[in-house]
Structures are given as structure tokens and as C-alpha cells.
Amino acid sequence: MPAATTVDDRPAQPLRVAIVGYSFMGSIHAQAWTTAPRFFDLGPGVELVAVSGRDAGAAHAFADRFGIADVETDWRTLLTRGDVDVIDICTPGHLHAEIAIAALDAGIHVLCEKPLANTLEEAERMVAAAERAATQGVQAMVGFSYRRTPALAYAQRLVADGRLGTIRHIRAQYLQDWIVDPDFPLVWRLDAEQAGSGALGDLGAHIIDLVGFVTGQELTGVSALSSTFVTERPLPDASSGLSATATAATPRTGTVTVDDAVVFIGRTDGGALATFEATRFATGRKNAMRLEVDGSDGSITFDFERMNELEFHDHTLPAEEAGFRRILVTEPGHPYAGAWWPAGHGLGYEHTFVHEVADLARDLAAGRRPEPGFADGLRVQRILTAVAESAAANAGWVTLDH
Template sequence: MDAPVRIAMIGNGFMGAAHSQGWRVAPRFFPIPPVEMAVMVGRDAEKNARLARKWGWAEAGVDAEAAMTRDDIDIVDIVTPGDTHCELAIAALEAGKHVLCEKPLANTVDEARRMAEAAERAARHGVLAMVGFTYRRVPAAELARQMIASGAVGTVRQVRAQYMQDWLADPDSPMTWRLDKAKAGSGALGDIGAHAIDLAQHLTGQRVDAVSGTVQTFVSERPLMAAGRGLGGTADADAPRGQVTVDDYAAFVGRFDGGALGSFEASRFATGRKNALRVEVYGDRGAVVFDLEDMNAVQWYDATAPSDRQGFTRILATEPEHPYLSAWWPAGHTLGYEHGFVHQAKDLVEAVVSATQPSPSFADGYQVQRVLDAVERSAADGSAWVSTREA
């Protein structure tokens, strides 16, 4: 338990910063072995070296294969664009390294299947793999799951899940890799819709097994030259423009394997919504709602209470009895976005130490990928229902 767990991280963008925070903080608040941030890999040597120093990595490199085959590396953390996930994850698993891979697992169903099969083979030799659906680790979201599992809503009948952002609402926002299907796989559907799908399934304990959906691209061309920083940077409207090859908006209805029906939305054009992930679960005995814009609370409606006492109750998830909270601050002191990555790092290290399969697994990521693929196929040919099950 005292031996350090050594990490190699491949990639250094937005998720690189978030994952670095998780690895750096987790062993300082949770009783896990020391974590050594051994090496961070990026294509631009100068940029990567600067960010490695900033985020606390011992070394910076440009060779992913060399990093993931080092004898002193235990976990490979993949935070690169989706088109690289399959090759990197399989190579790391075959090198005997445990793997954490950002969501969505891959860009295609075939890639995700290959990754899940590689993880299954690796698991036979004690090598573990996990996909980074981080919102599962928000304490209020996990509390919502526990409440639903314990019968707080009774039989689940209806689920409503949406993830709304607006960082592309300006048609002159610049092109990024997230708007290129070759790199990203899909747009709002895979980038943020994957989170809504995973969280809805995680909260209910049911899986989406058929969908009917539509997707839309509102702005088909964008400036190539960015003059800003972050997801919503600005660009010169007169700059050369590139082709957007992914969706801006996706909506679908889904049938869950436990009998519930669901509606899902994902948008990067929802003006005024910055990072609005919301899942509402309705049953015959009540309802539970989680909203990332109120991320430290759960809304609960008890339909069995006397009629003159009914109404949604806001439960502030900051008590030490709530998931993850005993390691943090006194009751009433809230957590933020970055804490989910701390909890993710803590959970994966615990799984590695105990030789226990972490969740969500690559098989879970593959299942979400099948849902994404089914939505795209339904939208493409106007199918009323498309199965998400394996052929």
C-alpha cells in the first residue's frame, strides 16, 4: 500500500489539466498509496514541457510508445482526441499497463469493440481499464443513484436527460478538433451526449436498448484562425473557413431494458447554458433530479407523503455520510467541478491496489458507443427505432 502508483498521461489539453488536478490531489485527501505523476506526453515539445511544469509532472516527453512501455509506469491516462484512443489504449493494455481513457471511449463502434475486447483479454492477466465518465463521481450524482437504488422513486417509468452548452452559438467561433468528425467522431452527441447517456443509465441501473433520434448541424463552416483561448475562443470573421463535419445538436427518445422510457438532448447551441447537465428520474413513488448547475444538491419528490406535505425537497450533499464527502470539508462547504477528477483518480488507484475491476469499464464505454451509433443511424435513415444491441 505504500509503494507509489506511477502515472503516464498522454495528452495535455483541457482534460489534461483536469486529470492532473485529480492525480495531484487524490493521495493528499484519501487513504490511497502515493501517486507519482511520472511523465506527460504531448506532440509539441515546448508546450508540453511548459504545461508539465505547471501541472506538476516530473517529466515531459513526445513519444507515447516510449512512455507507456516504461517499466516504472503503472497507469496510462489517455486524454487525447478520440481518433487516437483505440490505438493508444490497446497498446498500453498490451504493454501490461492499467488504462484510464477519456470519454467517449472511441470514435466508432468497431474501435470501441476492439478496445473492450483488449480490456477483457488484459483483465485475465490482472490489467485493468476504465473509461472517464467523471460525472458519476460528483457526490450528489452518486447520492441520487443510491436513493433510486434504495427505492426512493419506486419503479422507474420515465427519464429525462439533457446536456446543454452554448460555446458554439456564435457562428464565428473558430474551428477546433471537436468539429472535425475524423478526430472527434461526432459533435454534441458524442462529446456531451455521451455523458447524459452514461449518467442516466448509471442512476437508473438500466441500459438504453433502442433509440429513435435526429441530429442537426446549424453552422456548417467556421473560421480557421482562432484568436482566443478555451472552448469558446473568437476568430476573425473574414478568416478562411473550414467545414464542420459533426452535429451541433442531437435529440432522441430511448427505451430502457428495464421498461422505462427516456428523452435525451445534447446541444452546444443552447444560448445561456454553459455546462448544464441535468437528469430527471420519475417513478411511481416519486422523483429524483440531479442538475450539474446545482451540483452539490439532489432534488427529491416523495409521492407517498401526505398530499399537504408533498413537494420537491432539496438535499444538500455535503454531509460526511454522503459519497466521498468524509474526506473533504465540514458540512455545508461545497465541492466543485475538479473534485470529480480527484474522486476518479482515487477510485482507480483503489481498484488497481485491490485488483478489482473499476467502473465504468471499457465494456460500459462500448455500450454507450453503441447508443451513440444507433442515434446516428436512426437520424441518417429516419428509422423509427434502432437497436443498440450487438449484431
């Protein structure tokens, strides 16, 4: 149950967090929870009380690495321990709905990695559980961590302040290359039963959310194409639990059941035209998440591979002074940056997660609904579903009703 409170509604003890999952996302979340109280005022602080994972050996190694006292091999035991205020879900997507709904129904706050779920139906059930829980003061948040990049948070501020005027064009890309090699193994992210989709859900979810966050506009329709460039891959160790079945002709390979890349266009409720691209086959690109927004009075452009920089063009200046200029988003007045280092000393990928959990902890302490909530995750899920439907129909137009 949530931590007991004193008469002034401040938590009487640290926020007690249990993490489900101990791989890449589990590690970055554990690091964030450990670091956040050292740089942000979180009242009594945070305590990582447990980690849950199916491999006891790997979970114990994770616990030792991050100083976590307890290990559970069944996440359900976290619901009845009595010392867990927040369950942080860092598992593959097919497990999100079951864990989140059970935790919320047990009166435990939830932070769930993106995308919210593998299917629209699962996302809708998660939102319903979050709404039930909210009536009891129990909150749910979806982990779109890139919102907490200082440069993107500052871009959102510029748009909200009207510095770009009427928005006309939006261009969003997420480019990676980690599976270009056809001998890269068939990991769980390439299996639809566990991941739901490929580049669409993994990368596309981020840029869909960011477009809504930065511009404040919703997509009203989409038209998409997708492709799977490498359809068969070597099977990893059998302990991975992948659902793919090796073929008779190539018994050491399995079928890729997700997309490798997707492109789509859309229109927003503000009348802007939007283009999106998400791919794991952009050779040479490691984590190039890019956003450009063009308006009547100015434009902004951002690339996460230079995450401390935002380019801004002020079209209201005389032509002789016009052009994109670099803003180094490390000043104390920039979002989140003042909690860290002197100006010019940049932040990294991990800091976005520190900002995420710090915001969540402060919202819980204040009794506020955290953002983005599960309803925001559902909006993204609806767009992901529409994109998949359009791609299946070979770029058919799909209208969105939010």
C-alpha cells in the first residue's frame, strides 16, 4: 500500500519501490531511482526494496549491483509484501497489462515502460484500472522518458509560449541500426508475441508521444507503410523463451514476426502536416531521434545524438539576422538542468530517467496525477494501432477518433 502520511500529507518514510525486470530497462530505472534523491528534493527519499525476475541468479546479481535487499522470482509476491509503494514495470510488453492491473487493484502506484501495452484492448483495460485506482489516490504513469530531455522540455515551452506561431509542418524520425546484420539473433524484441510490434512500438511510440507533447496537437489520421527486411534470423539460446519456431529447412533460425521499419504521414487537429519514420535499419545511426517543427513565426529542430542542443529559428527577426541558432540547453533556467552541473556541462541518456522518477516521486508526495498518465499511453496506442492497420492495407488512410 502507499506510504503512510503525516498530518501535513508528507510521506513519513521513503517511497518504497520494487522493480520488475532486471535487463537494460531495469538497470536504467534502478540507476534513476538511486540517483534522483541525490539531486532533487524528494522529501524522505526513495528506497529500492525488491527486484523481481524469473532467473533467480540474474536477479540476485542485479540486486547486489544496485544494493537492493530482496529478490522475488514471482512478481505477484510484491503485491502482498506490505512494503511496496510503487511497482516499476520494466518487462517486455506482453507482461505490462497483467502486472499493472494487479498492482493498481492492490493499491500500489505503477510506473510502466512504454509502449503501454501490446494491444489496444490491453491498453484500454490498463486505463480502466488506473481510473479505478485514482479514486483511491493510487496513481499510474507511463515511461515516455524522452519528455524529460531538457532540450525537448524547453522546445515544448517555446511552442506553448507561441514562439513558433501557427504550426504547419512536423517531422519526426527515430533511426537506429542495431539489427542491420542479418546474423543478429532473434531476440525478444523481434517476436510479436512478446514485443507487440518492432520499430513501430519500440521507436515509433516515442516520437508519436513527443509530437503530441511538444506541439500540443493530436493526429487525426494516418497513412503508413512498413517492411521487414530480414525475415529469418538465428535463434538465440533456448532459455530466452522466444515463441518463434525454427523451420525444417533452417532448423537453427526462426521467423521475425515484427516490422523492421515503418514510415507514415498524418494530419493534426491543428491543421499541420506530419511525417514519421522509425527504423532499425538506418546504417550508421545509433540513437538518432529527431524532431523538427516548422511554424509561421519560427522553427525548432532537435537530434538526440546531440541531446544538449536545440536549434531555434526566430522568423520574426529581420532577414539579415535570420537563421537557425544553437541553444546549449544547460543553463540553470532550462528545464531540469539547474539540478545538475555548471552551464555547459552536458547531461546524458540516463538523466532523462532520473528526471522521470523524480517527477513521479514529487507528484505522488503532492497527491497529483503524474504525467504522462496511462490515458496518454492509450492515445499513443491508438495511433500505433491505426498505423499498423494502415500499413496492413498498403498505406490506406485510417481516421483517428481520440
